[in-house]
Amino acid sequence: MSYSIEKVKLSEVEQLQNLAIQTFKNTFKDEEQYTDEDFSHYFANAYSVKQLTSELLDEHAFTYFYKEDEEVVGYFKLNINDAQTEKMGDAHLELQRIYFLPHAQGGGRGKHVFEFAIQKAKELNKIKIWLG
Template identity: 40%
Template structure:
């Protein structure tokens, strides 16, 4: 298992894994129309290139047996999806392909985010997780995150609720 920071040259690979993992995770819970609308907005190459060049965001691939198995996106400052302050780091995305789940890769990606937060002297790390994603919620609770709020997440024009979970460092 290795973790590598993504660059602009990784935009097509980032798009492919983003679409694959998001679809695997949410296709059974959303209409194809809402899912496709979200995928087109969030994971088009131009959007990902903008995010990759934002100095307040970072992407990392996790490799398992030399294959991209998942990825992490972190945000600080005004790149955060909610105004949480300069003392916070957001884990906006942490996804692992289904075939690589249960190998500890999510834990390694989360540890990478915590490491980044500590290097940047952040006081807390936070994320949004869909209120119906019980496995992810249990994982984050096990890692010391507590629910501290909620916010809306739009899948197409379907409003859903993400729990905001925070860990004090």
């Protein structure tokens, strides 16, 4: 099985939104502290088309699809400088929102994402990576 990591295009924002909502819900659906109202509120803010478009346009944020045999099975986001969710400084790269569809969890995919993040950190002259 072949895999690829491809930067999400603006024209794919709705596909990203659907994947983000589906994978987040799959990840946290069994947690008792989250209600359907909590999910709806979070999705309306964090995963609105407007918010995701803003993130895709941010020159310090990079969102990628993880594909297997051309099928999108996950996504993740890298942030630098002011796009980081916490102020860690200009030497840092944040790895954020690593989510995969249930059938694509495990099997070394996370390792591929980490290797990609390390390579991007080198390209961007970042010497530290942190998980947001």
